[in-house]
Amino acid sequence: MLTKFARYFNLTNLSRISVRTLPCSSSNLNSKADYTTNVQKNVLITGGLGQLGLDFANFLRGRYGRDNILLTDIKQPTEEALKSGRFEHLDVLDARRFEALVVENRIDLVIHFSAILSALGESNVQKAIDINIHSVHSVLEICRKHKVQLYCPSSIAAFGSTAPRNPTPDFTVQRPRTIYGVSKVHMELMGEYYAEKYGLDFRSLRYPGIISSDSMPGGGTTDYAVHIFYEIAARNKYSCFLREDSTLPMMFLPDCVRGTVKFLETPREKLKQYTYNLTAVSFNPKQLVDAMRPHFPQMEVTYEPDPVKQTIADTWPQVFDDSNARRDWGWNHKFGLEDMVQVMVDKVKSMK
Numbered sequence: 001m002l003t004k005f006a007r008y009f010n011l012t013n014l015s016r017i018s019v020r021t022l023p024c025s026s027s028n029l030n031s032k033a034d035y036t037t038n039v040q041k042n043v044l045i046t047g048g049l050g051q052l053g054l055d056f057a058n059f060l061r062g063r064y065g066r067d068n069i070l071l072t073d074i075k076q077p078t079e080e081a082l083k084s085g086r087f088e089h090l091d092v093l094d095a096r097r098f099e100a101l102v103v104e105n106r107i108d109l110v111i112h113f114s115a116i117l118s119a120l121g122e123s124n125v126q127k128a129i130d131i132n133i134h135s136v137h138s139v140l141e142i143c144r145k146h147k148v149q150l151y152c153p154s155s156i157a158a159f160g161s162t163a164p165r166n167p168t169p170d171f172t173v174q175r176p177r178t179i180y181g182v183s184k185v186h187m188e189l190m191g192e193y194y195a196e197k198y199g200l201d202f203r204s205l206r207y208p209g210i211i212s213s214d215s216m217p218g219g220g221t222t223d224y225a226v227h228i229f230y231e232i233a234a235r236n237k238y239s240c241f242l243r244e245d246s247t248l249p250m251m252f253l254p255d256c257v258r259g260t261v262k263f264l265e266t267p268r269e270k271l272k273q274y275t276y277n278l279t280a281v282s283f284n285p286k287q288l289v290d291a292m293r294p295h296f297p298q299m300e301v302t303y304e305p306d307p308v309k310q311t312i313a314d315t316w317p318q319v320f321d322d323s324n325a326r327r328d329w330g331w332n333h334k335f336g337l338e339d340m341v342q343v344m345v346d347k348v349k350s351m352k
């Protein structure tokens with residue numbers, strides 16, 4: 001796994017890094033001088049068996065030490081997850097066990113990934129309220145009480161049809177109409193309240209649709225952009241659940257991991273916001289198909305919009321303005337559409 005990451009990020013020297021000892025005066029966060037070696041940081045990841053969790057865990061294990069990263073989820077771990085490092089069962093609605101794991105493992109940072117995503121949330125509203133809202137209350141209290149840094153990702157879903165869609169800035173109207181979007185706005189506001197009121201080190205990035213080569217997405221509106229590679233490789237046919245002109249912001253998972261870790265390692269005094277937009281590129285299904293066609297000349301794609309997912313996509317940002325993240329803490333994506341397609345194609349072809 002580490003080899004895969006080393007390839008993506010061209011990392012040859014994965015050193016341990018301390019957030020607390022980063023010099024505040026540095027302006028170049030990529031410089032080796034920013035980092036102090038041999039400082040351990042204990043991280044607990046919730047919902048770690050979803051699309052993002054294992055890639056984050058493996059990257060952080062390379063930086064902070066294998067045994068310092070605790071992956072948790074309510075699901076049964078795969079062999080790959082078990083082999084990769086420490087895993088504990090955790091239902092995030094069980095606040096007592098959640099707190100016990102934080103205390104017993106002397107956790108410094110909680111990455112709260114457990115969630116019900118946009119499309120799935122519309123057919124499981126109560127479950128989405130429980131996991132996306134109630135668990136946030138627990139994790140905020142646990143992190144406040146034990147002085148633990150808290151990272152909860154938000155989403156483009158935190159905006160609705162009344163926000164400008166091209167581009168969508170960090171600060172604008174946030175009136176989403178999905179339970180997922182409502183819960184993300186709630187999380188952002190609660191986190192920022194705890195930061196102001198109690199000094200909690202709360203941080204959040206609003207992710208676009210994430211495209212991954214080693215894990216499958218779980219119930220989102222942007223999932224087509226992963227499914228299409230597997231379906232085309234297997235059958236040369238794909239039926240897309242969005243219209244061909246549905247433009248949405250997207251990012252490749254290695255960029256998401258690298259950017260998030262960089263954000264979390266930025267000294268707090270450098271940040272001007274608790275919550276930032278983050279993106280790489282925007283494209284629609286037709287543009288993705290055009291980029292894939294040279295690799296699969298015979299591919300056949302039809303468009304059969306799903307009413308729920310299409311309605312959601314039609315209210316989301318098309319182009320995300322992440323200029324504040326680029327200015328304040330040096331965010332810079334590495335994968336454009338062509339680069340990402342190349343990696344995805346290599347991956348799915350290698351599986352045949």
Ligand SMILES: NC(=O)c1ccc[n+]([C@@H]2O[C@H](COP(=O)([O-])OP(=O)(O)OC[C@H]3O[C@@H](n4cnc5c(N)ncnc54)[C@H](O)[C@@H]3O)[C@@H](O)[C@H]2O)c1
Binds near residue numbers: 050074092216
């Ligand atoms: N993947 C994306 O495109 C994307 C985009 C924007 C934001 N995000 C956010 O990033 C985070 C991670 O996303 P993801 O794509 O990995 O999600 P996912 O749906 O793939 O995984 C969510 C995980 O949460 C777990 N979970 C569900 N109920 C739980 C419970 N009661 N206790 C503990 N775990 C529980 C699930 O088992 C699953 O493994 C989420 O907060 C999501 O909103 C993801």
Ligand SMILES: C[C@@H](O)[C@H](N)C(=O)O
Binds near residue numbers: 219220
């Ligand atoms: C955008 C994001 O939050 C997720 N991929 C979803 O579609 O629900």
